[in-house]
Amino acid sequence: MTTAKSTTTKSTSTSSSASKASAAMPNFEAFSMPKMEVPAAVRELTEKGLHQSREAYEKFKSAAEExxxxxxxxxxxxxxxxxxxxxxxxxxxxxxxxxxxxFMKSMFGVKSVSEAIELQTTFARSQFDALTKQTKDMQELSSKLASDLGEPVKDAFGKAFKDIKAA
Known part of the structure; x- marks a missing residue:
């Protein structure tokens, strides 16, 4: 137990000497900075640069959000x-x-070859008409999608060019 007590005492004395050394550091002349006043023109330029940086950041942020x-x-x-x-x-x-x-259900009920050919011809014609209509519907939906996708981009570019012309 006495060993632990002496270790604690040593660490306390070591930390107090370290704090004394750090307290003495600010008084050491090699680390002191000369006091000098910044000219007003430099301050104005710095403030102007800071203001311009903030404006540029706001514009960039706004553009990114859009x-x-x-x-x-x-x-x-x-x-x-x-x-x-x-x-x-x-x-x-x-x-x-x-x-x-x-069509297949009807084909099982045919009684002659001519009836089967007539049924096949009617089915082929109706399927061709259905395919034509389905293709037209798909084309309309695809065209609408392309138009709808292009609209926001077109508006964004129009706004950007308007902003460029205004500047």
């Missing part, structure tokens, strides 16, 4: 457009599957 909003809008538009196209494709697949099922 770009982020535009990207978020584009992602949402893309998501909705792709969902619409997928829904249209699923409806087309269902309609084509139902038509094929009905």
């Amino acid at each position: 770009a982020t909003d535009m990207i978020e809008d584009s992602y949402e538009t893309t998501r909705q457009g792709v969902m619409d196209i997928n829904l249209c494709a699923l409806e087309a697949a269902k309609a084509n599957t139902d038509a094929t099922y009905d």
